[in-house]
Amino acid sequence: MFKPEKLIRITIQVPLQFISAVTATLTRFKLLHLVRISETYLGHLGYTADTDEGLIKKFEELFKEVKFIIEALAVRAEQIALQDLVIPEKDIFRIKDRLKEVKKAVEPTLNSLKIAGGELVEKKALSDKISFLPADFDFSRLKDCRFVSWMIGLVPARGLEKLEESLAEVHHAFTHIGTFQQRAVIMVFGLKKDESILERALKGAFFEKIDIPARISGTAGKIIADIQSQIETLEEKKKRLSLERESFKKKYSEELLIIKEKIIAARNILTARRFFGKIDKSYLISGWIPIRLFEKLKETLTAVTEGQVIFEKVDSAELREMREGVINIPILFNNPMLISPFEKLTRLYGTPRYKEVEPTIFFALSFLLMFGMMFGDVGHGIVLFIVGHIIFRRFYKYMDYGVILMECGIVSAIFGFLYGSLFGLDNVIPALWFRPLNNISYFMKVALGVGIFLVSLGFILNLINALRLSEYEGLLSASGLAGALFYWMLIGVGVKYFFTGHLAPHELSVFGWVAGLLITIIVLNQPLYRLLFKRQPIGKIIKQKGLLTEIVESVVQLFDDIIRYLSNTISFIRLAAFALAHAALFLSVFSIADLVAHEKGGGLFYWLVVTAGNAVIILLEGLVVSIQIVRLEYYEFFTKFFRGGGEQFKSFDHEIDSEKNNV
Amino acid sequence: MIVRTFKYSFAHAKTRALKGNLLSAEDWEDLLRLQSLKDVIKYLSGTDYAEVLSHLPKGQHEAEVLSLAFYDELFRDYAKLLKAVPGKSSSILKALLLRYEAENLKTILRGIWEGRKPYDIRFLLFHLGPLSKLPMGDLLQTKKIADAIELLKSTLFYSSLIHALPQFKAQGKLFPLEIAIDTTIFENIVANLKTLTGYDRKQTAIWVGELIDFENLCWLIRFRHFYGLTPEEIINYILPGGKRLGIRDLGGLARISDLSSFLKALPPPYRNVLIKAKDWQEIQTFFKRWFLNRLYKIFRKDPFQISIQLSYLLIKEIEVKALDGLVSILDLGSPPEKLLEFMSIPTRGVSNV
Structure with missing residues (x-):
């Protein structure tokens, strides 16, 4: 969860006669990130697979034909599960013959329709072009x-x-x-x-x-008038042909969809080979898979190939492309179902590098916490949950956003109970914690507490990342361990003073000494790094060119970073500010509702205003709060530790889809 | 002024520190005595380039790999300064960096056009890493230029490439697309001046204008006297936003075919700087030297302005290009002193030219 899936690079050597079966197995076995052999050193040396380009081309042509007919007949795209196993070399003939028959039946009508449509477009385009000119031109x-x-x-x-x-x-x-x-x-x-x-x-x-x-x-005017009359005639012709097309659609749509799926399956099997390499009579398949799946894949492929497959695990350090920085280990997120929808938001910021901490879990939990704090209302939470549930069930493509909305709804309802707010009515349920509008300064302290926690978490994650990536250079700087200790000490002293109103002399003295020590370390971080980590002699460090500028730079960076950390922390006060704005908007809605309640039919208007007001708050405030949280996450939290620059894991089928799109 | 002091104090200290690590006149004197790529690597391992050179695979190095490694150092500096400057001002640095994104895009389009393998194209690209916004993976897999352009929909290159596409198809050459990319980049730099305010905008506009004048002069000479294009075509490739050379001036210059009339037609101070040029090539070299001097002079002015960071990055760029030139010269087996004929590098005695 805190780390991406552990991956290993594998190379599989498959004898020629098993390549179709192995490709079909890999297509079903989705968690393989293919490495294009043509992009590796082997590819550079010419060991790329000679795919049956002729057969692919034939399937491409058939796909174009079937797609053209499906589109021309306006058949609704539906996913159809194929029952039979597709063998490209055999199925090509059957598909071709049947498609020929269907085409013969529908082609005259479709062609006439296309011609009529084309002529219409042409006439309209000509009319548009000429319409730029004065009528008497x-x-x-x-x-x-x-x-x-x-x-x-x-x-x-x-x-x-x-x-x-x-x-x-x-x-x-x-x-x-x-x-x-x-x-x-x-x-x-x-x-x-x-x-x-x-x-x-x-x-x-x-x-x-x-x-x-x-x-x-x-003249231009006369020409446009002539064209308009031709357009009308063409439109009538098009209408008649469209009726004929409808009857063909009813007759052939299901069969055409099955043919299309068969062509796609065959193309997948053949296209996948473009990723492969070839040495003599064996294909080479290379890619990254989760370590946990290695044995399973090995077993499956061994069975499929009757034991004639050769597996090789490759150490990433031995790969020339890795050393040259041409390729990275891809990142496969590994989060539980309720957290994984947030991966999209993490990816919007960037893809972490393989050794970095995978921050989605922290992002998701802090996002939900902050959303609940800013948008706490039982009623609104329930509405968000219902909307999220509808999206989750009805709109498969946006399922992730449905889950996020449902989770936001739940935390919003929980905080609604804590704040005692139901659709803005604060006299229906008791507040289990406090009411924001009555405890403004307390709420601000809580918000600051959340800020301190998240900024500190950012520091800790930064240190973990630095250790994992062996980036020790910044460890003693203001953005590393020394800076973090300084920040925590400042916060500790601040908190102590805030709650007790005084600081003991010995506390001040300790603070002064430790602060002095940390500042010295930060200012001298570069020379100290060379002394401690690079084991350079002191004499050489002192004589090194640019030492003074390094120190001046560190001093300025120290001030810059301290101000930034403090402003980052204070920035979290917006949690309280937006929660208060949320409550204040309710006040406005109820004030307007009270005003209209005194008019004729006021009872009805009262509830209309309350309902509309709540809808506006959910839409507007929900959007604003989400934007603010994403801002806090990206700017105040992620900037502390997130390095990015990693490569996203692309599963086998996804890669083939991209490949097909490129063809 | 006080606001600018706060805004730029850190960035300025950082830039000063980086400037202190530039290769000195003594370094260049030594470098020009070296006879092999191996010696160059050994020498530069004792400088700020040590870090990027340490990432090179062990063994023999091809000149291209070495050149790209030098540019990595430049991009590291870009990344450092992008973090250090205030958010608003960083857009002009990003606009400047986009020139390398544009170079990568041109390389990819050329690769697609020539039917090269993705690995071979990737090998030639600048390593911009997270600084790049191009859909690199998808672009490299593209087989057709038109499809590649469609992939660029979310980038600033799209609109101009789409407009240049009919000419690309009509001429059957990449040239219109390359020109469209370059023009977009400089238009974007000029447009980004508007994101700056007050003193920053005023100062930056001056040297951006001079940079555009330089590019326009170089293009004009290259197109007219090396590629043999006609004046009426060249004028349409002029970049707008020059400081002293407007469209009319450049139109006039494009129509002059002899060197002495050309030099006399230049406005001051360019005329004074370039008047001693003996051939077309020398105009570019003289201008570059003058411009480098101008960049160094910015460091003597108000330190709290974005021009300081921009000047540093351009000086660093010139240094990296000089190293690139040195590597190419050594790779071709020519004497390294030949570099002095066409590159601008600091030399002892003459401040920075």
């Missing part, structure tokens, strides 16, 4: 130009001044007719003899010519 007269060249087209609007300058030496005129997709629509005239200069200048200005068909003549 006469194309017939332009055609008679014997000494003048003209062009209509688009150029990036910011390039007009440069275009003007580039044509300064030749007779020309250009008119800015309008704007289209951030580009200027211009019409350029120049002498026929200068046509080549005109073209070169326009080339440099990224000019995109609009082709006006040669057959066009007459």
Whole structure:
């Protein structure tokens, strides 16, 4: 949970005759992050697999065909589970024949529909282009130009001044007719003899010519009217053809979806081989898998290949690509179901490196705690939970956000009980802890406490990261252990003074001595690092160039960091501020409701205002609070320890999907 | 002023410390005496480059690997200063760093265009790491230029690349796309000036303008006299936002074909700086030296401004490019002193040029 899954790099050597079976097994065995052999040193040496590109191409063509028919018939995309095992080499023939028959039946209608649609688009586009021109603009007269060249087209609007300058030496005129997709629509005239200069200048200005068909003549207004009448005729034709298409859709949709799934499965098996390498008659498959799955994968593949598979575990330190920094160990998050939805938010900030602490658990728990503190209301919590549950059940794609909303709802309800608030009514349930509006200064202390805790946690995680990544250089600096001790001591003294109102002389004395020692360590952190960790002799350190600037830099950094840590801590007061704003918004809603209650039919209006007010608070305040928490997490917490720059784990099927998309 | 002092005190101390670690004139004198890549590595292991060089795999090093390692040092400095400067001002540093993102993008597009393997393309890229915002993995797997451009939808390159796509298709050359990328980068730098306020904006606008003048002059000379493009085409590739060279001035310069008229047509102070150039190549070298001197002079001005960090990064960039040049020269078997003909490096006696 605190660490990503432990991964090992494996290389599997599979005899040629088993590659389809092994690929199919790996496709089902999702937790494998494939390494593209072509990107490794082996690939560089030419040991890449010779995939059956011809067969892939055939499946690609079939996929395009089936996709075209499915789209053209407007068949609703549905996931269909295939019952049979797909063997690309055999299935190609059956799929091809059946698709041919379906295509023969539907093609004439679809083609006519496509042509009609195309013509419609063309007519409309032409109409749009010409509509830039004045209605009395006469194309017939332009055609008679014997000494003048003209062009209509688009150029990036910011390039007009440069275009003007580039044509300064030749007779020309250009008119800015309008704007289209951030580009200027211009019409350029120049002498026929200068046509080549005109073209070169326009080339440099990224000019995109609009082709006006040669057959066009007459005024722009008349041409647009003619085009409109043609558009109407085409639309009627399109309507008739669409009815025919509907009948085909009913007849073939299910069969077409099955064919499509079979093609995808076959393509997956063949495409996966692009990741592989090949030596003689064996394929090489390389990737990262969780250590816990290594034996299971080995057993499964040994069974599939009748014991003819060779497994090799590779130490990451021995990999040339790792040493050169070309590849990283990918990060596979390893969190319980209730925490894993927050991984998306962690990833938004960055992907931790393999040896770093995986911070999602801390992110999730602190997020929920802060959300509860700022948005504590039983009623609102229940509403959030219900909305989250609906998203979780109905919208598969956004399931993670549904879980987060449900969890936020629960903590919001818990804090609602602690604050004694139900839809803003504070006289319905008792407060188990305190009411925010009545205990403002106490709430601020609690918020500061949370801040101190999270900033300290950030320090601790930073130290753990520094040790794990062997980054000892900053350990004695203001952002390392020395800085953390100094911060804790300052906080300790501050807290003692805050609660008791005084500090004993011996406490002040200890504080002074320890602070002095820590400041000295921080200021001299670089020379001390060289002395303690690099074992350099003192003489060499003192004589080293730039020692004074290092010390000055450390002094400035010390002040900068202390101010930053304190401001980071104080920043958490917003937890109280937003909780108070939450309560204050309720007050406003109830004040408005009381005002309208005295009008005619006031009872109804009272509850309408209360309901609408609550809805606005949930939407607006919920959004604001979430943004504030993410800000606190990223800026005040993550910046203390998060290094990032890691590579995300991509499962086998995900990689193949990306590969297919690239094809 | 007081606000700026608070804002930049840490960043300034950090920059000063980094500047103190730049290679000195003595270092360069020694480096120019070295005869092999191995010696260069050994020498630089005693400097600030030790850290990045220690990450190189053991054994023989190819010149490209070594050059990229030097740039890693530059990117480390970018990362350090991005953390040190106030949030608002960091956007101009990021805009400057985007030039390397643009170089990577051009390399990837070139790789796709030439049908290179992903491993081979990745090998040539600057290691920007977390500083990069390009969808690198997906881009490298792309086989078509148009698909690669679609992947860039969330980046600032998308709009200009889409506009350049018709010309790329018409010409069958990457050139329009490369120009579109470069133009985007400099437009973005100019646009980011607006995120700065007061003194910061005023000062930064000056040297950004000079940097753009330099780029425009270099492009103009390269396109006109090395690639043989016509003036009417070149003028459209001019970057807006120059300090002393506007579109009209550059248009006029593009139409001049002989060197002496070209030099006379330049506005001061460029005319005075470049008048002694004997060929087109020398214009770039002289300008670069003058510009380097200008960058050093910024350090004598108000220390609490973003121009200090920007100047340092540009000086460091020039140093890294000089090392890159040295490595290439040694790799080709030419004498290292040849570097002095076209690079700007600190030399003893003459402050920094």
